[in-house]
Amino acid sequence: MNGVYRVLIALVLLVAAIASYSMGIQSGVFLFIILGLVLEGAFWFGLFSTKRRNEAQ
Secondary structure (H helix, E strand, O other): OHHHHHHHHHHHHHHHHHHHHHHHHHHOOHHHHHHHHHHHHHHHHHHOOOOOOOOOO
């Protein structure tokens, strides 16, 4: 189930970023565009996150 939640969260972040960009362009409020950039960054960093392995010595 962990993979399903990860994909679901990524899709929600992407949709929220697109909606924020749209609101920023329509209303002219620059804060929505900044919010869209933050949400898109969270999407990309979450998509390509690295997994750390525990190496016992």
